[in-house]
Amino acid sequence: MRLFLERGFEATTLDDIAAAADVSRRSLFHYFGSKEEIVFSTKADFPALVAEAINRRPVEEPLLDMVENAFVELAQTHLSEASRDLARLIQDTPALSAGDQAKYEKFERVLAKALADRKERPQDDIECRVTAAAAIGILKLSTQAWLAAPETGPDTFGRAAFAALREVAGQAPDVRE
Template sequence: MTNGDGSGLRARTRRAVRAELAATAIGLFVERGFDDTTVDDIAAAAGVSRRSFFRYFPSKEDAVFGDAEDVAGRVADAVTARPAGEPPWECLRAVLHDWREPIRAAHPDPALLRLIETTPALRARLHVKREQMRERIAAALLARGGLDAFTADLLTGAAGAALDAANRAWLRSDGALDHAELLDRAFTALRPQS
C-alpha cells in the first residue's frame, strides 16, 4: 500500500536501487573515466542486468544527473513558498542558500565535478539539466507575481551563474573554501541595483 506521496515500500525500494546504481556508476566513472565505462560495466558491478539498468536510467549520463528533475521541482516549490512580499532576488538567494547543501550533496566529490567539467557528454547533459531547472524556477518566480517573463528569466539565470561561480571556486579549492560564503559573495556581487 502506498501513501500517495511516493513513500510506499515499492517507491522507497526503487529509489534505493536507483541510488545504488548511480553510486556504482559514479564510482566507476571517477575511477576509469566516463568514456571508458560501459553500461555493461556498471550493471556487472551493481549485480544487475543491462536491461535493469535501463529501467532506472535512460542513459549512462542520467546515472550522474538522475535526480535533477526532483531537485528542480522541490526548489521551484521552495520559491513558491517564500513570503509574497519578498523581493525576487532575495527570494532566489534565500532558496539557493537553503538548497546549497542538497544541490552540492548530489555531487559532493571534487573528482566527480572535475569529471563532469572535462567530459563533453556530461557537460552537455549538465547544461540541459540546468536549463530545465532554470525554466522551472523562473516559472515559479513568475507565478509569484510582480515580474515579467524576461526579468524572471534574467534573475533566474543570474542566480544560476552565482551558484556556478561558487561551485567553480569551491572546486578550485578542492572543497577547502566555505561554499555558503562563496554563494553569498556571488549573490552580493550580482545584487540588482534599485
C-alpha cells in the same frame, strides 16, 4: 556513481554498471538510455528542491533575495562530498559538461516559473525570467568556485556574487546618444 568516480566516466562500461547493480544490461536500458542519463539522474530532483525552497520564502521578499536565500538553504542542507565529487566528474568529462548545459537551461525555466508562481505573476514575467537567468549563472560560477576551493561552500561565493549583481544593477545606465 562509485564506478564512475573510481574508474572515470569513459572507462566505465554499461556492462560494468549492470554487473555492479546486479541487473542485466537489458534491465539497465529499461531505466537508462545511456551512461550520461545515469549520472544526470542523480541531479534530477534538484529543480524540484529549488522550487520547494522558493515556495518556503516569504512572498514579500524581493526576487533576488528569494533566490539567493533558497540557494543558500539548499547548499547548507543538501551539499556533501559526494555532490562535490559528482560536480567534479561532470566538469571534467566533456560529454557530461555539454549535457549539463542543457540541464541548466531547463532548470532556468523551472526557476522562473517557481518565482512567477510564488509572486503570483504571469509565467513570462520578465523580472522572474531575468532573475532566474542571473541566478543560474551565479549557480554555475558558485559550483566552479567550490570545485576550485573545496574548503569553502558554494554559498560563500554565491553570496558574494549576488552582492556584486546587486551593485552592478544599482548603477545608473550609461545613456549615450
